[in-house]
Amino acid sequence: MEATLAITEAVTKKPKPDPNSLQFGKTFTDHMFTMEYKADEGWTNPQIKPYAPIEIDPAAMVFHYSQTVFEGLKAYRTKDGVVRLFRPEENFKRLNRSNKRLSIPPIDEKSAIEHLKQLVALEKDWIPTEEGTSLYIRPFVIATEPSLQVAPAKSYQLFIILSPVGSYYPTGIQPVSIMVEEDTTRAVRGGTGSAKTGGNYSAGYNAQAKATANGHAQVLWLDGMEKKYIEEVGSMNVFFKINGEIVTPELSDSILEGITRKSVIELLKSWKVPVSERRVTMQEVKDAYDNGTLEEAFGSGTAAVISPIGELTWRDTTMTINGGETGDVTTSLYKTITNIQTGKERDPFGWTLKL
Amino acid sequence: MEATLAITEAVTKKPKPDPNSLQFGKTFTDHMFTMEYKADEGWTNPQIKPYAPIEIDPAAMVFHYSQTVFEGLKAYRTKDGVVRLFRPEENFKRLNRSNKRLSIPPIDEKSAIEHLKQLVALEKDWIPTEEGTSLYIRPFVIATEPSLQVAPAKSYQLFIILSPVGSYYPTGIQPVSIMVEEDTTRAVRGGTGSAKTGGNYSAGYNAQAKATANGHAQVLWLDGMEKKYIEEVGSMNVFFKINGEIVTPELSDSILEGITRKSVIELLKSWKVPVSERRVTMQEVKDAYDNGTLEEAFGSGTAAVISPIGELTWRDTTMTINGGETGDVTTSLYKTITNIQTGKERDPFGWTLKL
Structure with a gap:
């Protein structure tokens, strides 16, 4: 007791x-x-x-x-x-x-x-x-x-x-530039990546410093085994809109199960927007960019709620997504989630707990 | 200043x-x-x-x-x-x-x-x-x-x-039983494995608990990518004597560069015992066991100095090494290093620093 x-x-x-x-x-x-x-x-x-x-x-x-x-x-x-x-x-x-x-x-x-x-x-x-x-x-x-x-x-x-x-976006929601990290690893199968434990965070400081030095806001982490599959962005989960469908890496023991991520998926389903949790390779995102079907990209997490990705740099390619502007689905998600959080909008999901 | x-x-x-x-x-x-x-x-x-x-x-x-x-x-x-x-x-x-x-x-x-x-x-x-x-x-x-x-x-x-x-071996040097861990991962390429940082240690507690529950003293870690190459044993480096040659996993960014490991290698070289730092698969050790050329195995670290491995369990096979007894090279290394550390034997390497 x-x-x-x-x-x-x-x-x-x-x-x-x-x-x-x-x-x-x-x-x-x-x-x-x-x-x-x-x-x-x-x-x-x-x-x-x-x-x-x-x-x-x-x-x-x-x-x-x-x-x-x-x-x-x-x-x-x-x-x-x-x-x-x-x-x-x-x-x-x-x-x-x-x-x-x-x-x-x-x-x-x-x-x-x-x-x-x-x-x-x-x-x-x-x-x-x-x-x-x-x-x-x-x-x-x-x-x-x-x-x-x-x-x-x-x-x-x-x-x-x-x-x-304070406000994460004092001048309104702003797309950021992200660098794909291929040298260091945040987490691997069998490791502690799906746990919210300190070691996962300090392990990424070197990569973050490199990203900052190259003018990027955050890094995008690939899987630890093949450096092929997308895992997370900085300390957020990541979503892509490809040819009308929203895709996000499926959960594994190397990906943190974000609560904003979960809310995004539930919200998209309620809106009847196609959303898929599956393995996503960096090559698939690059191919979608090349053939013009990479429509939006964003991170989700408690701090920023939704963080649009305006530029994504992988090796020698910098992909400008949605003309470097915040996409429509990204904007809708940000507005709806923050409105529910702050009580400006009805909470049909029972997500908020009033004191 | x-x-x-x-x-x-x-x-x-x-x-x-x-x-x-x-x-x-x-x-x-x-x-x-x-x-x-x-x-x-x-x-x-x-x-x-x-x-x-x-x-x-x-x-x-x-x-x-x-x-x-x-x-x-x-x-x-x-x-x-x-x-x-x-x-x-x-x-x-x-x-x-x-x-x-x-x-x-x-x-x-x-x-x-x-x-x-x-x-x-x-x-x-x-x-x-x-x-x-x-x-x-x-x-x-x-x-x-x-x-x-x-x-x-x-x-x-x-x-x-x-x-x-106190003494690590109050009743004399004792071989231990080791379990090869395949579910969880200590470290991976690009991670923090070669750094002596806390997160590497608590990440292994689950595996250690499983080993203890199954009657083993420690786990043997495999590489995080393919679960094929031997990395470390518990919080020690690991050596095998195969067909007269001592082999130990070569250093990488997922293996801690042990100071006892380094001393073992230097000592073996001074004795003209063949020693090789290279990648070692678990299958190679098992094959050596099967064909009778796995002669000795031991861990090296500051706490135990040298820890003989008497039994090594991988999946369904338990390999009894050197009849479960401490091997000759293992014994010689333990005696020589501890004698140098304690001043009982001459220190030709300049390893000890007298106060």
């Missing part, structure tokens, strides 16, 4: 930042949620307490063997004060799938959502209401046992921290 | 543990070394101070994107009080190679060794002198900047912590 949530309010509150100059993931709210796992007690001691540095042993296993998982989701607030979470149950389901891959004990998803709701309610005033802004929510688990043995830890800590974030 | 090392001695010292009941990586000495990196100052503020929990922001990037690297080496002390480090310059060279892969700024290898020597000298009494015991040294770097941006951090901390360790 789980212990009762203990709440300790911060004595002094931090000033709220200017919503027009927020950088992603740099400002944190007054409180955080924490919960501990001990081998003999399970997950215990749920607390909301002031956001502050933590004390941790330098031998804590997370520092040595990166046994850690995380999630990312957003809360939106309208001017009338209503706060909405977007599909939080999907995030905690995925957190448990990541936990399984990383040998971390599962959490109770229902009570995690209840605790999250209480935390967000307490921090309601931190949620900006300007167009495109939101409160980014970062649940994460770290292995805390002080031990250098290469083995799963016996103790863990789960945190939920909150960060108000 | 680097700042001077500041030393703060612990006021109270911990009792030294019983050298006969030491568990690996569970007990830490009275002091640790730390050094910080700041974008505008470089590596700075080298300190030896009491071993204690650290204060760190919950948004520190190491918790989210596992931007971290580590090393492992040992100090040995003889009854006459002489302390020896084994090839520390190789560890700090490798740390910098790992840093490069993980987009962490390089450290000054020479001054790191000087600082390590001062730390070990201060903790000299913690080094057990019993047969097979040593002081395990764990340098590691973590990304400390509080930020959720998926990008290299602007601040880091390097630590060196020390842990007295």
Whole structure:
């Protein structure tokens, strides 16, 4: 049985930042949620307490063997004060799938959502209401046992921290330039690619630096075995509109099952737009470009929601997609999803959870 | 220019543990070394101070994107009080190679060794002198900047912590049973496998649990692309004696360049024993077993130094190697390397660094 949530309010509150100059993931709210796992007690001691540095042993296993998982989701607030979470149950389901891959004990998803709701309610005033802004929510688990043995830890800590974030597109949705990465690998069959775990992310920093140096916003990852099949773009899932059909790489253990990806597919199906989850080679995309049937391309993820791809560079070819403009399906998806998230549009799918 | 090392001695010292009941990586000495990196100052503020929990922001990037690297080496002390480090310059060279892969700024290898020597000298009494015991040294770097941006951090901390360790073989060198893992993957071409970074280790916990449940000590990893070529065993490099020749997988970006591996190869060459670094398939090992030319097999690593493989299970076949006994070359390597490390034998290679 789980212990009762203990709440300790911060004595002094931090000033709220200017919503027009927020950088992603740099400002944190007054409180955080924490919960501990001990081998003999399970997950215990749920607390909301002031956001502050933590004390941790330098031998804590997370520092040595990166046994850690995380999630990312957003809360939106309208001017009338209503706060909405977007599909939080999907995030905690995925957190448990990541936990399984990383040998971390599962959490109770229902009570995690209840605790999250209480935390967000307490921090309601931190949620900006300007167009495109939101409160980014970062649940994460770290292995805390002080031990250098290469083995799963016996103790863990789960945190939920909150960060108000500005608009991803302050001047309106903008297509980006993407570079196909062929040298380094994000994930491979049998690896940790479908888990949201730290190691997948720092592994891509070198490739991202190369892309940035060449004037691209992000990289497109190919499969680790043949460097042939498309997997993801940066830290987003990827979609192409080819000859009227939307295609996206089918899920595997090297692709993260994005919640925005899932929402895109469900939305397209509701619109009767043909959508297919299957293996897609880079060559197929190039062929479609060459014969004029590559109509749109975009990434999907929590941060940007939908990110149109205006240019895609593969080896010596730079493909300009839809004249470098955001395509119609891309625009519709962006508008509809963000409108549902922010309550501007009816939510026929039951995706939003009102506080 | 680097700042001077500041030393703060612990006021109270911990009792030294019983050298006969030491568990690996569970007990830490009275002091640790730390050094910080700041974008505008470089590596700075080298300190030896009491071993204690650290204060760190919950948004520190190491918790989210596992931007971290580590090393492992040992100090040995003889009854006459002489302390020896084994090839520390190789560890700090490798740390910098790992840093490069993980987009962490390089450290000054020479001054790191000087600082390590001062730390070990201060903790000299913690080094057990019993047969097979040593002081395990764990340098590691973590990304400390509080930020959720998926990008290299602007601040880091390097630590060196020390842990007295017992004999890996309290009852003499013992062959182990190894299971060939075909479902999950440790590393792949273009990934982080040749870097000593946390994500490579927690990625293997599931496979290790399966091996343990089936009565095996460790797993043998195959390449991530074809599941055909042998890569490593557990967290060690691997060698086979086939028809008089010692073979070990050639280095690639998915194999860790072990310092014990390097020492084994150098030692074999000095003995004029044929040794070859090349790709080795699991089928080749099985064929050698079938035709009676698989003579010995062993792993090499800092913890065990040399770990003989008595049984190797691949799919439905269990191969008993050398009658399940430690082979002659395996024994000679173990004895010679440990004798050089502990000063019992002359060190013609200049591997040991006396304090």
